[in-house]
Amino acid sequence: MPSPLEKARQAPDSMKGRILSAARKLYGEYGFHGVTARMIATEVGIDVSTLYYHWGDKQDLYEAVLTDLNEEIRQKLAEIEKIVRGKPIDVRLAVAIDVMCDHLFQNPETSNLMLFSFFSKTRTQSDLDTRMTEHLANIAVAMGLALDKSHVPPQANARVLAVWNSIINFASGENYFRPMLHLDRAAYLAVVKETLKFILIPAFTQAGPDAQGQERSGQGPAVSSI
Amino acid sequence: MPSPLEKARQAPDSMKGRILSAARKLYGEYGFHGVTARMIATEVGIDVSTLYYHWGDKQDLYEAVLTDLNEEIRQKLAEIEKIVRGKPIDVRLAVAIDVMCDHLFQNPETSNLMLFSFFSKTRTQSDLDTRMTEHLANIAVAMGLALDKSHVPPQANARVLAVWNSIINFASGENYFRPMLHLDRAAYLAVVKETLKFILIPAFTQAGPDAQGQERSGQGPAVSSI
């Protein structure tokens, strides 16, 4: 029998897995409070009590969705890191932007769920929180903003967050932004990638590849411990 | 009697105004579906039916909140534009970041409400949508990314969106990000401002003040019609 510890990543054809992915889709669209147990059951095509049979209460299911989400992100980041290891920072950023955009545009609920976690009040502290800290630390080290995963200065984390958020914003906001730009999906995706590279790459390359974190133009204190 | 058209910006001490600001705070924290009419009434300290007496149904009240929000943003942008008119782009950005951050950190629900509008599915098309397009066009022209408010290329709008979103993300995400960075409010605000300047200014200054929109490093197609 499978390890009882692998709670995440249900077999997608099992009933439990089908419920999980329907819940994920709906929670991503409407947020926790915007989704009812019956909505999820209808999406799967089952009775609502079957849902309770497999996944305790609504909160448990939501946490399971977040755990699943976290695992997906971890995998994607590892995949990117494998591609860009050792490359210069501008290439790293360009590849990360391309790969993450492609992925997030194919899984629109992913970025939505992250944003809901970031910006809505939740009563219970979620699992995603601590995992997110890990992801950020890994990226910071990979980008050369910190030397040690366990000692990442706040400035470095903040820069990683800025990059991260920029990317997921455009993915999450497609329904809102794309009509404003009058673009079809493909054109929107292309413009987003181009814009992200335009915004993000100069910040990390301007001072030269070995001077990341150096302060320029005298705005605010310099990042010290890098 | 006051003009019936000034629906937004209620007198803050009137009952209608008190309800509006309580609703605004709560909708900003929990989103539309996360807030009940009774929560708003309790926050104000009145009975729920009094709320209905003043503001039709829950949806009407939410739309009123968005209209109010929009007016506040318009005012703030106008105020910024007055300060920075004619200044070079790096100064414009630095001032805009400082002023907007100060404002958003004092009114945390503002950025939350915008993000909810951007990223959650809403059944009814809101007023904020069209206003947001106007704001973006104004900023694009002010930043020199477009010559004419009515002809802003999608690339220019996308760049403005990237700047805009970066700012409101840090404000909205304070509850989530600040514990991750282990900073108090003041330090967080300082790091955010520094980070935003680090990320945003180089993109618009690197190629020189008269070359905004020029493509660099060969990523993607150039912005043509600027």
Place this chain on the structure above:
DNA sequence: AATGTTCTCCAACAAATGTTGGAAACATAA
């Protein structure tokens, strides 16, 4: 004081929602 208007609350209703008990359907093994 009398009267009309505005405001506020109490109580209630219908619908929606989270949740559960139990019976049927299904599978599996003896």
Place this chain on the structure above:
DNA sequence: TTATGTTTCCAACATTTGTTGGAGAACATT
């Protein structure tokens, strides 16, 4: 076949939620 365990659904429950009617208080105007 029977016996046993698993899965699914039907029906119902208690609570929450959006919403309204009506009675009284507060207030203004005569």
